[in-house]
Amino acid sequence: MSEVIIYVDQSTVRDGKLDELKAAMTELVEFVNANEPDILSYNVYFSEDGNQMAVVHAHADSASLAYHMQVAGPEFPPIGEFIELEAIDVYGRPSEELVHVFEEKVSTLGHGRVSIHDRHDGIDRISSD
Template identity: 50%
Template structure:
């Protein structure tokens, strides 16, 4: 599936805000599950010491990630006080419009957060067809 795209963002957790952030990410994950049926997986991870958070999601195509940014985008701002976004990594080929949205998210949640795109070189998947 050449259009498959993966997304990973990594953030520092603001001191003293871990429990609030955990509650907010449960709400966000539930929202995504209920409103974005094409998302293949959506996972929130924390480092052992709770100082870092990563959100990883997989999409069958770029349109699914674009839809995520549109639909879930308003849900990102309430999380801003709890984190400092460090990086967004996209594995696959985003459109120019998607890159614009990702860069806006990076500015909103992290000021100097990097947006990194990684192109597919080799591999395969066993994802079921749409």
């Protein structure tokens, strides 16, 4: 069985850009929904004050995350005018190639860091069925 991978990115919302960002993220969610049938979950969260955004998605394996970055990746750069990407945290072990893709995303959309968190122990009840 493959290891579930959880991806979380956190961004600061640029001043005065919240409404435009929310509209852009709704379009991105619709794009992901239409083009990535194997993604387990894809969710966008905003802080109460609207100054922070987190994007959280779950994948059955590294291949699913790689597919997401390939298909949705071209949709990311226009969002850069609304955010400053601060961090990408990945829980589970993506391929080394994917780590480089994350590093490129951080440099394109912000100045943040990429952190990979290896699984120590646990259970998964997430099913792609």
